[in-house]
Amino acid sequence: MKINFFKYQGAGNDFILIDHTMSPLKNFDNNLIEQLCHRRFGIGADGLMFVTKHEDYDFEMHYFNADGKLGSMCGNGGRCIVAFAKHLGIIDKETNFLAVDGPHYARISENGDWVDLQMIDVDTITNDGDAFVLNTGSPHYVAFQSDLKDFDVFTNGKNIRYNSTYTEKGINVNFVEDNGDHLFVRTYERGVEDETYACGTGVTAVAMAMAKYKNQIGHINTDIKVLGGDIKIEFDYNGHKFTNVFLCGPAKLVFEGDVA
Numbered sequence: 001m002k003i004n005f006f007k008y009q010g011a012g013n014d015f016i017l018i019d020h021t022m023s024p025l026k027n028f029d030n031n032l033i034e035q036l037c038h039r040r041f042g043i044g045a046d047g048l049m050f051v052t053k054h055e056d057y058d059f060e061m062h063y064f065n066a067d068g069k070l071g072s073m074c075g076n077g078g079r080c081i082v083a084f085a086k087h088l089g090i091i092d093k094e095t096n097f098l099a100v101d102g103p104h105y106a107r108i109s110e111n112g113d114w115v116d117l118q119m120i121d122v123d124t125i126t127n128d129g130d131a132f133v134l135n136t137g138s139p140h141y142v143a144f145q146s147d148l149k150d151f152d153v154f155t156n157g158k159n160i161r162y163n164s165t166y167t168e169k170g171i172n173v174n175f176v177e178d179n180g181d182h183l184f185v186r187t188y189e190r191g192v193e194d195e196t197y198a199c200g201t202g203v204t205a206v207a208m209a210m211a212k213y214k215n216q217i218g219h220i221n222t223d224i225k226v227l228g229g230d231i232k233i234e235f236d237y238n239g240h241k242f243t244n245v246f247l248c249g250p251a252k253l254v255f256e257g258d259v260a
């Protein structure tokens with residue numbers, strides 16, 4: 001069966017997108033998804049998404065990690081699927097769509113390649129030693145790390161993701177260096193089981209952990225550099241809860257193709 005797909009990337013976090021609006025998504029082949037995401041034997045991607053119709057929303061997002069398994073929320077994936085929905089003509093400049101963690105609002109730039117995506121409110125941050133643990137739609141571990149450019153993110157991230165606390169459910173592991181006017185972040189992603197060039201729910205978690213650590217109250221804007229580019233996070237923080245959370249960044253079509 002021929003599969004028509006679109007490849008998108010958001011700050012280097014890359015995804016295969018499939019238009020499934022003509023029929024409901026009843027079953028899926030996890031092995032095929034893993035194979036399509038494989039960087040040697042497939043198209044290559046950190047994850048795969050189907051867009052389907054929904055009665056109450058503009059569309060529904062179904063996200064799978066590169067290991068072929070259903071993922072939790074993917075922030076950069078969310079931004080890319082919004083750009084894809086605009087490309088398909090499903091939406092125009094704004095949208096309300098449904099994802100695994102609930103409804104999301106998003107707005108899109110005129111040329112369609114920059115998306116501001118509203119993320120879930122967060123009111124719980126716990127500590128694991130010096131690190132912060134929180135869920136921004138996906139579970140995240142946030143640790144400070146100096147000389148991050150030369151740090152072994154794969155080995156250290158994997159050790160944390162597979163330690164006895166997290167091995168069963170897994171966690172995404174973010175390392176952050178505070179460079180004054182911006183944060184530099186590198187992430188080991190669960191489900192990809194490797195470092196990715198960017199992680200949207202991850203940088204959202206980092207900005208929140210940093211605001212809590214610095215005791216910043218009010219409307220906070222955070223500039224973040226990741227391996228694949230620049231991302232902006234904004235939210236309101238009252239010392240207990242993060243609201244009006246937006247993940248803002250690029251979402252670009254790379255190519256379209258067919259799998260025979």
Ligand SMILES: N[C@@H](CCC[C@H](N)C(=O)O)C(=O)O
Nearest residue numbers: 071072074075076199200201
């Ligand atoms: N790259 C994503 C995170 C995707 C979810 C994650 N790998 C998981 O299921 O834990 C993002 O941009 O948020």
